[in-house]
Amino acid sequence: xxxxxxxxxxxxxxxxxxxxxxxxxxxxxxxxxxxxxxxxxxxxxxxxxxxxxxxxxxxxxxxxxxxxxxxxxxxxxxxxxxxxxxxxxxxxxxxxxxxxxxxxxxxxxxxxxxxxxxxxxxxxxxxxxxxxxxxxxxxxxxxxxxxxxxxxxxxxxxxxxxxxxxxxxxxxxxxxxxxxxxxxxxxxxxxxxxxxxxxxxxxxxxxxxxxxxxxxxxxxxxxxxxxxxxxxxxxxxxxxxxxxxxxxxxxxxxxxxxxxxxxxxxxxxxxxxxxxxxxxxxxxxxxxxxxxxxxxxxxxxxxxxxxxxxxxxxxxxxxxxxxxxxxxxxxxxxxxxxxxxxxxxxxxxxxxxxxxxxxxxxxxxxxxxxxxxxxxxxxxxxxxxxxxxxxxxxxxxxxxxxxxxxxxxxxxxxxxxxxxxxxxxxxxxx
Numbered sequence: 001x002x003x004x005x006x007x008x009x010x011x012x013x014x015x016x017x018x019x020x021x022x023x024x025x026x027x028x029x030x031x032x033x034x035x036x037x038x039x040x041x042x043x044x045x046x047x048x049x050x051x052x053x054x055x056x057x058x059x060x061x062x063x064x065x066x067x068x069x070x071x072x073x074x075x076x077x078x079x080x081x082x083x084x085x086x087x088x089x090x091x092x093x094x095x096x097x098x099x100x101x102x103x104x105x106x107x108x109x110x111x112x113x114x115x116x117x118x119x120x121x122x123x124x125x126x127x128x129x130x131x132x133x134x135x136x137x138x139x140x141x142x143x144x145x146x147x148x149x150x151x152x153x154x155x156x157x158x159x160x161x162x163x164x165x166x167x168x169x170x171x172x173x174x175x176x177x178x179x180x181x182x183x184x185x186x187x188x189x190x191x192x193x194x195x196x197x198x199x200x201x202x203x204x205x206x207x208x209x210x211x212x213x214x215x216x217x218x219x220x221x222x223x224x225x226x227x228x229x230x231x232x233x234x235x236x237x238x239x240x241x242x243x244x245x246x247x248x249x250x251x252x253x254x255x256x257x258x259x260x261x262x263x264x265x266x267x268x269x270x271x272x273x274x275x276x277x278x279x280x281x282x283x284x285x286x287x288x289x290x291x292x293x294x295x296x297x298x299x300x301x302x303x304x305x306x307x308x309x310x311x312x313x314x315x316x317x318x319x320x321x322x323x324x325x326x327x328x329x330x331x332x333x334x335x336x337x338x339x340x341x342x343x344x345x346x347x348x349x350x351x352x353x354x355x356x357x358x359x360x361x362x363x364x365x366x367x368x369x370x371x372x373x374x375x376x377x378x379x380x381x382x383x384x385x386x387x388x389x390x391x392x393x394x395x396x397x398x399x400x401x402x403x404x405x406x407x408x409x410x411x412x413x414x415x416x417x418x419x420x421x422x423x424x425x426x427x428x429x430x
Contacts, residue, residue, distance in 0.1 A: 051095035055088040132157040153203045166193045206304030213388035215395040217410040226253025227411040245362045247293035285338030294336040317366035322357040354419035364408030368398035387414040
């Protein structure tokens with residue numbers, strides 16, 4: 001899946017490609033059409049159907065008719081049946097992912113002729129020859145954004161005049177001046193403009209940036225924490241934060257929570273949406289509950305374009321949103337991963353603004369306080385916008401609330417949302 005997603009990001013959409021899309025042109029001269037046609041689309045649908053049929057085959061495998069008197073044999077047969085169902089569910093998820101890729105819709109438009117000529121002439125004066133300039137509009141179906149909104153993009157093919165090379169960031173700054181808005185190079189784009197034509201992809205810079213910090217404490221008499229965490233930007237417009245808390249403490253709890261974090265990271269990187277990744281990880285944990293403990297999972301996906309944050313919890317402690325001196329609580333009465341074969345994720349959406357702070361904690365922190373009101377008071381009283389200062393403050397209060405004891409692993413993850421301040425760009429006059 002990762003290879004498919006990467007190719008989607010860097011697909012060259014030239015004029016011939018636009019003509020073959022057979023899309024519908026609206027009043028704004030934007031063409032909406034499928035990215036894949038012919039053999040490529042049929043191949044993806046074939047893969048989707050194959051995985052779907054495999055899932056059906058696993059579900060249709062007949063159960064053994066033998067009567068088991070031994071309790072161990074009965075338990076073994078039950079575990080085998082549950083494992084088949086879990087594997088079939090995974091195949092269904094993969095089947096759906098291939099179908100989603102096959103049905104990818106793109107919205108593209110060509111610049112009007114006088115504007116295209118102006119851009120070409122403007123860049124040629126800077127030593128860059130441009131062709132195949134295309135605008136890619138917002139599309140929630142864009143596979144590369146993992147269920148989030150994508151920025152407006154500009155795709156172009158470019159080379160330098162002569163044999164010198166120019167950084168693609170320089171071209172980004174020139175385009176920013178021309179269009180009067182901040183454009184940055186996509187992570188999957190070529191990075192250097194040379195003597196041969198290459199494809200470059202630029203997108204609007206995210207409106208927000210995240211400053212994050214972590215504070216941790218290991219349970220007394222233990223050498224390793226049973227909590228694990230992750231803070232990753234999976235593309236330039238989305239950041240995902242996670243805390244996993246393994247049941248108990250020590251090495252086994254650490255292995256369990258680490259496995260959950262690593263599987264979530266792999267599924268997300270492969271292009272699965274967070275809800276599907278959540279379900280697949282839960283199914284995997286449920287099928288191994290004989291050798292793995294239950295694990296709580298707290299996920300927050302922040303859209304850096306809009307400031308919207310989506311939270312999913314599986315038995316996790318409440319999270320807190322600090323708006324100045326006021327604190328909101330986000331909680332969900334859910335079960336840990338692995339407690340049920342089918343655990344439906346509940347997504348809660350909040351909006352973050354400039355200087356808002358997001359606080360995520362593990363159970364060891366929330367349980368240290370007598371109630372959520374105390375931790376909310378600690379967060380509200382603290383006037384800092386420095387995430388490290390707030391995370392250290394919360395952790396210290398949690399330890400003090402237990403008389404200086406650390407009775408469970410503690411993890412505090414704090415993020416401060418900052419709106420980017422732009423210097424005004426002087427738009428190129430057409």
